Amino acid sequence: xxxxxxNIAHIRKDYRMAELDEATAGDDPLVFFGRWFSEAExxxxxxxxxxxxxxxxxxxxxxARIVLLKGLDDKGFVFYTNYQSAKGHNLDANPFVxxxxxxxxxxRQVRIEGIAEKVETTESDQYFSSRPEGSRIGAWASxxxxxxxxxxxxxxxxxxxxxxxxxxxxxxxxxxGYRIIPHRIEFWQGRSSRMxxxxxxxxxxxxxxxxxxxx
Ligand SMILES: Cc1cc2nc3c(=O)[nH]c(=O)nc-3n(C[C@H](O)[C@H](O)[C@H](O)COP(=O)(O)O)c2cc1C
Numbered sequence: 001x002x003x004x005x006x007n008i009a010h011i012r013k014d015y016r017m018a019e020l021d022e023a024t025a026g027d028d029p030l031v032f033f034g035r036w037f038s039e040a041e042x043x044x045x046x047x048x049x050x051x052x053x054x055x056x057x058x059x060x061x062x063x064a065r066i067v068l069l070k071g072l073d074d075k076g077f078v079f080y081t082n083y084q085s086a087k088g089h090n091l092d093a094n095p096f097v098x099x100x101x102x103x104x105x106x107x108r109q110v111r112i113e114g115i116a117e118k119v120e121t122t123e124s125d126q127y128f129s130s131r132p133e134g135s136r137i138g139a140w141a142s143x144x145x146x147x148x149x150x151x152x153x154x155x156x157x158x159x160x161x162x163x164x165x166x167x168x169x170x171x172x173x174x175x176x177g178y179r180i181i182p183h184r185i186e187f188w189q190g191r192s193s194r195m196x197x198x199x200x201x202x203x204x205x206x207x208x209x210x211x212x213x214x215x
Contacts (some may be wrong), residue, residue, distance in 0.1 A: 014193070015107040015191055015204060016107075017106065017137070018106070019189060020187060020188075020189035020197035021124070021199075022210060022212060023136075024200060025199045025201075025210065027208060029182070029201035030072070030074055030182070033072070034072060034104075036106075036110065036187065037072070038106070039056070043104070043105050043106050045103045045104075045105045045106065046105075046199050047068075048071040048103070049068050049070070050066050050067075050069075050100075051066065051068075051070055051079075051099045051100060051101045052066055052068055052102075053066070053079065053097060053098075053099050054099070054100075055065045055087050055094070055097055055186075056092045056093075056094045056098055057089070057094070058090075058093040058094070058098065059085075060200070066116070067079040067081060067087075069137065070127060070212070071127075075131055075179060076172070076181045077099065078119060078123075078177050078178070078179045079084050080128075080178075081144070081176075081177075081178070081200075082085075082143075082144035082145070082172075084175045085144040085145040091178065095116050096115060096116075097113070097114060097115070097180055098112070098113050099153050100109070100112075107187055107190035108188060109187075110185065110186070110187055110188070111133035111184075111185070111186040112180060112185050113183060113184040113185075114180045114181045115180070115181050116179070116180050116181075117179050118178055119177035119178065120170070121176065124175060124176035124177045125137045126149045127177060129169035133167060137161050138156070138158065138163055139172050140169070141157035141158040141160075142154060142157070153164075173199065182203065184203070186198060186202045186213070196215035197212075199211070199213075200212070
């Protein structure tokens with residue numbers, strides 16, 4: 001395909017920066033993810049904590065969008081959103097999710113599959129109170145994913161909640177975190193000639209098992 005001088009079919013890159021083997025990946029994919037995340041931060045990857053999040057609706061149709069990773073622990077990956085958004089409704093119907101990080105600067109991809117569970121309200125409260133005041137107001141002002149008649153509706157809502165709450169903005173009950181409890185995590189390192197390294201971890205019978213996949 002060619003348009004306006006670009007030739008998409010000819011865009012190509014050979015990946016040569018690094019290798020990934022079974023020993024390097026270790027035995028715990030959450031620990032290894034933390035290591036790759038730190039390396040991505042050091043490499044100044046743009047929007048390093050942005051991940052594509054795919055959910056599936058009640059009619060089995062998939063929907064993908066970017067959200068920001070806001071927490072990582074030995075249980076899983078935390079992001080925050082509006083529980084009444086489209087993704088919130090998808091997760092009510094089907095808690096299975098698939099997430100992807102692409103860290104192009106390091107020629108790396110991480111794929112995560114698991115179940116999304118709402119985090120404890122105290123955890124959402126703690127994170128919400130750490131957000132800038134404008135973002136806290138925004139969480140009230142935006143009926144996320146709903147059709148609105150104009151930009152003005154948002155601006156009016158924003159002003160209304162600013163007047164209502166002042167600097168003491170409580171967390172909206174419909175806004176909070178989800179933790180993705182992973183059961184598959186795959187680490188992909190680009191290699192030359194499309195001979196990439198793929199190390200897959202699968203959680204089975206109470207432990208992580210490790211496999212190498214063909215690229
Ligand atoms: C860089 C980036 C970061 C984003 N982070 C979040 C986030 O952390 N939480 C969120 O709800 N939406 C976030 N969004 C907006 C979502 O992509 C999406 O538009 C919104 O959540 C509504 O999705 P839904 O209608 O499928 O529920 C982000 C978008 C971008 C481009």
